[in-house]
Amino acid sequence: MAESVVRALYGKATSLNLNSKKMKDVPTCVSTITNLSVLLLNNNAITTLPAELLSLRHLAELNLGNNSLKEVPAVLGHLESLKKLYLFRNQITVVPPEVIGGLQNLVVLNLNHNQIRSLPPDIKSLSNLQHLSVLDNKLEEVPAELGHLTKLSEINLTSNKLSLLPQQLCQCKDLTRLHVARNQLTSLPEGIRALVKLQVMDVAGNKLTIFPIEELVARFALLEDRNRSSLVHRNLPHYPCLTALLANSSCCALCLGPFLTTWLECVHFISLKKDMKMRSSLTIPVRALLCSYKCFNTDGHSYYGVATR
Secondary structure: OHHHHHHHHHOOOOEEEOOOOOOOOOOHHHHHOOOOOEEEOOOOOOOOOOHHHHHOOOOOEEEOOOOOOOOOOHHHHHOOOOOEEEOOOOOOOOOOHHHHOOOOOOOEEEOOOOOOOOOOHHHHHOOOOOEEEOOOOOOOOOOHHHHHOOOOOEEEOOOOOOOOOOHHHHHOOOOOEEEOOOOOOOOOOOOHHHOOOOOEEEOOOOOOOOOOHHHHHHHHHHHHHOOOOOHHHHHHHHOHHHHHHHOOOEEOOOOOOEEOOEOEEEEEEEEOOOOOOOOOOOEEEEEEEEOOHHHHOOOOOOOEEOOOO
């Protein structure tokens, strides 16, 4: 380990890999490598970070996954250049607001597999955040301030204890993927159809009994549009905005029914030799979309749900 640090120091390295070194403490001499932009400390036994790390003014990526942190280290709030922060598989229970407030350039935040019960309202400071993942924690609520993060493209809140999602979530106009499987949701925010870029919404393992009214209306309109003699089909050309919205619909791989929002992303496997009549013996996954878990839970199909780590 010492050799790696010395070599990085004298070689003016911009990246330092100290993962899987069985470290309990980070050597303070790491802070002297001021050119570092990437620091990998994952798969160790680290419990704290030295305050001297605040001298790493150019650090853009920090991986502290799979360590023994019980809290988000305070020094991180001073690393203003950070764009990617990985804190998965630790023992973190609290995300201090003062740390979050100093990470305004963060693009990726991964807090998976911890014991976090809540996120601070100060999360609104992460104005450049695009990917937020808090999978497998103990979240009981999501702050309304999440709606301030208008650059978010993916949110993963799978396997928590959420009973509702804030209405303000509908303000995240760039959201393409929303994973909220295995929670305690009984409904989804009205107006979720305002998320026009949303491609995947995974809601498996909740207590949902109905789709949002917008999705039900969209599916009805899509079905009626297939019938050329229906009133809906004849009048759609008079509503160009609605026609444009419905043009983004998909078709269920099982029941062939139309839907607007993807509720389950799956794959099935095809043999290039058997199914495609090619010479290659490879078997490859092919993406497929299903309209509901009712379809997914039917017997006799070969589609597999896509899991997220």
